[in-house]
Amino acid sequence: MNRLTITFCCCFLFAIPTFSQTITDLIAEVNQDSLVKVIREFSGEDVTVVDGNTVTILNRQENNNDVAADYIKQKLSALNNLTINDQSFNTNGRNIIATQLGKTNPNNIYIICAHYDTVADYCADDNASGTAAVLEIARILSTQCFDNTIIYALWDEEENGLNGSGFYATAAAGNGDNILGVINLDMMAYDGDNDDDFDIDVRNIAGSLVLKDGLLSALSTYGFNLNVNVVDPGTTASDHGSFWNNGFPAVLVGESWFNGDQTPNYHTAADRFSTLDMPYYKEMTKLVLAYMVTIGSLVNVDNTVSTTSTTLTANQTGAAYQWLDCDNGNAAIPSETNQSFVPASNGNYAVQITSGTCIEISNCVSFNLLNTLEFNKKSVQVYPNPVSSILNIDLQNANLTVLKIVTLDGKELLSQSLEKLHNEINLSQFSNGVYFVNLENGGNTVSFKIVKE
Numbered sequence: 016m017n018r019l020t021i022t023f024c025c026c027f028l029f030a031i032p033t034f035s036q037t038i039t040d041l042i043a044e045v046n047q048d049s050l051v052k053v054i055r056e057f058s059g060e061d062v063t064v065v066d067g068n069t070v071t072i073l074n075r076q077e078n079n080n081d082v083a084a085d086y087i088k089q090k091l092s093a094l095n096n097l098t099i100n101d102q103s104f105n106t107n108g109r110n111i112i113a114t115q116l117g118k119t120n121p122n123n124i125y126i127i128c129a130h131y132d133t134v135a136d137y138c139a140d141d142n143a144s145g146t147a148a149v150l151e152i153a154r155i156l157s158t159q160c161f162d163n164t165i166i167y168a169l170w171d172e173e174e175n176g177l178n179g180s181g182f183y184a185t186a187a188a189g190n191g192d193n194i195l196g197v198i199n200l201d202m203m204a205y206d207g208d209n210d211d212d213f214d215i216d217v218r219n220i221a222g223s224l225v226l227k228d229g230l231l232s233a234l235s236t237y238g239f240n241l242n243v244n245v246v247d248p249g250t251t252a253s254d255h256g257s258f259w260n261n262g263f264p265a266v267l268v269g270e271s272w273f274n275g276d277q278t279p280n281y282h283t284a285a286d287r288f289s290t291l292d293m294p295y296y297k298e299m300t301k302l303v304l305a306y307m308v309t310i311g312s313l314v315n316v317d318n319t320v321s322t323t324s325t326t327l328t329a330n331q332t333g334a335a336y337q338w339l340d341c342d343n344g345n346a347a348i349p350s351e352t353n354q355s356f357v358p359a360s361n362g363n364y365a366v367q368i369t370s371g372t373c374i375e376i377s378n379c380v381s382f383n384l385l386n387t388l389e390f391n392k393k394s395v396q397v398y399p400n401p402v403s404s405i406l407n408i409d410l411q412n413a414n415l416t417v418l419k420i421v422t423l424d425g426k427e428l429l430s431q432s433l434e435k436l437h438n439e440i441n442l443s444q445f446s447n448g449v450y451f452v453n454l455e456n457g458g459n460t461v462s463f464k465i466v467k468e
Contacts, residue, residue, distance in 0.1 A: 038308045042237060044155045045304060047297045047404040053147035057086065058139040060288045065089060075133040077175060078107050083131055087111045087169050090150050094157040095376060104182035108171045113153060118314055118372045119162035122193045125310050126166045127152055127303065128180070129200040130173030130254055136284040139291060145200035148300045152307060160373035162312035170254050180254035188261040196226045196310060197265035198303060199255035204296035205270045205278040211295060212242045212271040216249025222264035230266065233306040239298050244273040268303060294443065318368055318375040322436055327364060327380060328355040335369040341379035358382045381436065383411040392461050397452055401466040404443040406452070410436050417455040442467055
């Protein structure tokens with residue numbers, strides 16, 4: 016990111032879960048472990064696999080970021096309902112753009128974007144943070160149908176003069192594209208004084224003030240642990256500036272430069288994952304997701320699945336159904352086109368739901384014909400281990416199970432019932448260390464030792 020001086024501010028105060036249909040439920044799908052994984056891989060802290068090759072994405076400067084572009088393209092290509100455009104705009108520059116076409120108003124376009132290039136090694140905050148947030152939002156929203164079109168855009172060569180976004184915005188203006196809003200994410204994971212402040216940079220250009228008001232409404236409605244500074248006139252030194260220059264509404268969302276609380280490691284190789292505030296960053300991602308769901312206009316189709324010991328049932332009524340075999344490349348199962356499906360064998364299954372023009376596919380649901388009394392370590396999955404925040408617990412039958420988390424000296428810290436096949440337990444309030452996860456079902460108990468770090 017390139018910053019100008021801010022001149023004025025106004026402050027206002029497996030069974031894998033299938034995605035739900037309310038904004039609140041979609042907000043809850045933002046996963047801190049997923050964000051951590053992508054930032055660490057994209058900033059070179061961890062190795063990753065791109066196009067079958069084990070790589071380290073240590074540097075994303077011009078002439079050295081094709082692997083980074085390929086990583087983004089690979090992530091977006093794995094999602095449903097997206098059309099990918101690998102847009103070359105000069106000898107080296109590549110924008111990676113994924114379009115989720117609106118069902119009712121496909122010409123109404125909203126863009127969520129970030130730049131992925133750097134000026135040094137690592138650069139976790141600038142701007143692996145924005146990149147990972149866009150990918151996380153795409154992961155969640157691509158499972159849904161929207162009335163309006165959502166574009167997930169990752170720009171190249173921002174650091175060289177907003178080249179990638181400038182190319183796109185100029186072409187969009189020339190084509191007469193109906194871009195109704197651009198939300199640009201740039202440096203959004205550093206909170207050095209832990210005050211949860213963040214900035215919305217805005218100017219009275221096109222409908223930009225409307226975008227600002229919408230973000231403030233989402234902040235108020237859903238009660239995120241964040242405090243906003245509205246910076247007007249905001250900086251032009253990031254990719255939203257390209258859209259202002261072409262007469263489109265846009266805002267920047269990021270950490271609080273207004274309060275001087277931006278990363279001190281700006282534009283250096285000291286901008287590392289260890290300096291980031293992940294709970295703060297997760298809240299920022301949740302806020303932007305909530306607003307994108309609002310302006311995208313979520314279509315009311317329920318793609319969740321209910322399970323019993325014998326039957327899988329799509330929760331959406333009055334639709335067309337096709338059950339799929341996830342273990343066979345999501346192949347359609349012949350004749351299984353009813354709302355309910357009785358599997359003849361153990362496996363992983365999903366349902367494709369068609370309601371009007373909207374087609375959604377549930378996540379794969381693990382089905383196992385276990386006897387209801389059979390409860391052992393083979394029927395439970397507990398992951399990841401070690402865990403930083405969210406512990407996943409997958410059960411192979413839907414019978415009531417009681418979870419207890421216990422310290423090594425036997426002190427019980429948490430006890431709750433699990434009634435779903437997939438459960439996410441937030442351990443962020445626990446201190447780092449070793450714990451026992453005890454699961455009780457039908458008089459049987461299984462225990463797992465986990466490390467919280």
